[in-house]
Amino acid sequence: MDMQRKHKVIVFSTQNCPWCRRVKQYLRQNRIVFKDVDVSKNRSAAADMVRRTRQSGVPVVLIDNRPIVGFNKPMIDRLLGIK
Amino acid sequence: MMDIQFPKDNADLKDKDKEFDVIILGAGPAGLTSAIYTSRSLLKTLIIETGVIGGEAASTELIENYPGFPEGVSGMDLTDGMKMQSEKFGAKIIMTYTKEVNLKGNRKVVKTDDGVFSAKAIIIATGSSPRNLNIPGEEVFKGRGVSYCATCDAPFFKDRDIGVIGAGSSGIQESLYLLKFTKSIKIVEFLPHMTAEKILQERIKKYENVEFFLNHTLKSINGKQMVESITVEDRKVGTDSVLPVSGVFIYVGLRPNTKIFMGSLKLNENGFIIADENLRTSESGVFAAGDVREKTLRQVATAVGDGAVAAFSAKEYIEGKSSTD
Numbered sequence: 145m146d147m148q149r150k151h152k153v154i155v156f157s158t159q160n161c162p163w164c165r166r167v168k169q170y171l172r173q174n175r176i177v178f179k180d181v182d183v184s185k186n187r188s189a190a191a192d193m194v195r196r197t198r199q200s201g202v203p204v205v206l207i208d209n210r211p212i213v214g215f216n217k218p219m220i221d222r223l224l225g226i227k
Numbered sequence: 228m229m230d231i232q233f234p235k236d237n238a239d240l241k242d243k244d245k246e247f248d249v250i251i252l253g254a255g256p257a258g259l260t261s262a263i264y265t266s267r268s269l270l271k272t273l274i275i276e277t278g279v280i281g282g283e284a285a286s287t288e289l290i291e292n293y294p295g296f297p298e299g300v301s302g303m304d305l306t307d308g309m310k311m312q313s314e315k316f317g318a319k320i321i322m323t324y325t326k327e328v329n330l331k332g333n334r335k336v337v338k339t340d341d342g343v344f345s346a347k348a349i350i351i352a353t354g355s356s357p358r359n360l361n362i363p364g365e366e367v368f369k370g371r372g373v374s375y376c377a378t379c380d381a382p383f384f385k386d387r388d389i390g391v392i393g394a395g396s397s398g399i400q401e402s403l404y405l406l407k408f409t410k411s412i413k414i415v416e417f418l419p420h421m422t423a424e425k426i427l428q429e430r431i432k433k434y435e436n437v438e439f440f441l442n443h444t445l446k447s448i449n450g451k452q453m454v455e456s457i458t459v460e461d462r463k464v465g466t467d468s469v470l471p472v473s474g475v476f477i478y479v480g481l482r483p484n485t486k487i488f489m490g491s492l493k494l495n496e497n498g499f500i501i502a503d504e505n506l507r508t509s510e511s512g513v514f515a516a517g518d519v520r521e522k523t524l525r526q527v528a529t530a531v532g533d534g535a536v537a538a539f540s541a542k543e544y545i546e547g548k549s550s551t552d
Contacts, residue, residue, distance in 0.1 A: 160303060161379035162279035162286050169322075184382040198452060200383040200474065201370035213370050217324075 151224055153178035154206040156193045160184075164203040167215045171205075174226050178205075247273045249541050250337055250346040252328075253484075254320060255282025256527045257517025258352030259309035260534025261541075265350075266316035268542045273344060274313070274320045275337060281306025282354045283481075283518070284527050288378040288404045292424070293527050302378075305527070330491050330510045333548070347548065348512045348541040351488065351500060352534065355481035355518040355525070360392070364448030365477070372454025372474045377401040380474075381408045389474035390415060390457050392445050398478035399423035399431050405476065411436040413470050415443050415459055417479075440470075448475055483519050495521045506537040512548070514540050 153171065155178050157164030171178050183190040183202065197204045197211035205212045207223045220226065249265045251258045254276035265272045279285055287302035296305075314320065321341060328349070329336040335349045357375040359365060365373055374380040381404065389409050391402045394416035400423070402412050414431075419442040421428050431437055443459040446467065450456065456471045483498045493501045493509035499522075500515040502508050508515050516533035518525045 158379055158382055160286075160288060160301065161376065162281060162303065163376075164379070166279045166322075187382075187385060190383055190385075194383065194453075199370045200372055200453065201374050201376075201380045204370075 149177050151176070152206075152208050153224070154181060155179070156181050156183050156189075156197070156199075156204045156206070157202050158182065158184040161202050163215050167203045167205060167220075170215070170217070170220070174224070176224060176226075245342060245344045247271045247344065247346040248545055249273070249348050249350060249538075250275060250335065250344055251318075251350045251352055252325060252337070253282065253352035253354055253517070253519070254280045254310065255352060255354045255517060255530065256284050256306060256309060257354070257519075257530040257534040257537070258282075258350065259306065259313050260531040261350045261352060261516055261538040262313035262318035262320075262534075263309070263316060264535050264538030265541060266313060266318045268538070269317075270542060270545065272313075272318040273346070274318055275325055275339060275344070276320060276322050277324050277353075280310050280320070280322075283356070284530075286376045286378050288401070290527060291400075302527075309531075325487065328487055328491070330488075330513045333512075335512060347545045348514065350514045350516055350534075350537045350541055351492075351508070351519055352516045352530075352537070353484040353519050355483045355499075357477065358480045358482045360445060360477060360479055362445060362447055364450070364454075368448050368450060368454050368475075371452065372450065372472075373448060374474065374476050375478075377405050377476055380476075381405050384409050384474045386410045387473045388413070388471060389476065390445075390470060390472040391476045391478065392416075393478035393480070394418075394421035394423055394439075394441070395478060395480070396423045396427060398476075399427040401476060401478060402431060402437065403427070406434060406437070409474075411438070413438045413440060413457075413472060415440045415445050415457070417444055417462075418442065440468075481518060481525065485519060497521075505540045506533060507540060507544075512541075512544055514544075 248270035249272045251274045284302040289299045291299040323339040323341040327338040337344045385408045388411045390413045442462045446458045500520045502515040506514045514537040516537035517530040
């Protein structure tokens with residue numbers, strides 16, 4: 145199966161966050177291509193995440209600009225058409 | 228951080244692969260240790276994890292009281308090692324949601340989003356989760372200033388003033404980590420004293436930018452879109468104060484992950500599983516290990532001890548049962 149590119153997916157994460165790792169593993173398992181933004185590496189990325197998602201906790205998955213907080217599997221499945 | 232290998236797509240499992248000697252629910256330190264022991268007893272072992280590998284321990288930035296690591300070890304590294312060790316001896320791990328369990332009878336059944344699994348014995352090591360305070364503002368500001376994971380969310384609070392609720396070992400240990408980022412911390416504790424390990428108390432007292440609100444109750448978390456302040460009540464005189472903070476980290480104890488066992492196992496009044504010294508529960512062939520059971524001290528060190536005992540008891544049960552089958 146080819147990697148899916150039909151949705152724009154961004155994962156905001158930090159290095160030591162177990163749920164961030166879980167969500168990225170889930171996306172990879174379902175062959176979803178995503179951009180991984182580590183907000184612990186620079187302040188502007190963190191500020192950008194807060195501005196775009198109004199969240200100050202990770203993980204946040206941005207699917208076609210819609211923020212999903214935490215590892216919300218049902219919502220991720222629905223927006224990405226994962227069965 | 229090492230990038231661990233997760234199991235392949237769970238859907239790869241064939242029907243014949245769904246029968247095990249032992250199913251372990253939960254891949255925290257207790258469950259992973261159980262798996263090391265059962266696998267080395269050549270019992271066909273499956274670990275089912277709904278959340279994250281390593282459980283609550285994985286989100287602990289530095290574990291300093293686990294023997295063998297004089298400089299401390301990150302919770303994620305420690306539990307990654309336990310995972311690899313269990314898989315090395317043959318345990319299989321799947322990441323899926325457990326919907327229902329049937330613990331009665333000779334064949335224990337676990338229904339998940341990825342199919343139905345069964346085993347001769349079950350070890351419950353589902354652990355516990357951070358307890359909520361259920362006060363105004365807590366739910367609405369989750370992820371908007373309210374957090375239960377300092378290692379995850381600390382970078383958002385660089386040079387900010389924050390509150391930490393709870394002066395037990397978790398609250399103080401995580402405060403010491405948060406101080407690498409934040410401008411100041413206000414520590415709010417319901418009791419008139421800290422309950423953290425003494426070494427942690429001594430360390431936190433050295434910081435001039437830490438202010439203590441002992442014998443105080445957190446009444447509400449306030450703000451518009453994000454957290455702006457907390458309201459605390461002085462329990463001695465009954466007066467309220469509003470403290471300006473942009474983040475609140477909550478460490479007020481644990482609640483057991485035992486919802487799916489209600490009605491089928493004996494639990495205590497707080498929902499923790501009651502087990503005997505061999506970690507046998509009220510149901511034959513079902514064992515409990517780690518934070519999920521009623522015990523006095525919930526630490527990685529005690530969880531791994533539980534894991535070993537539960538695995539031994541499960542092995543004894545299976546061998547005894549096999550001889551009488």
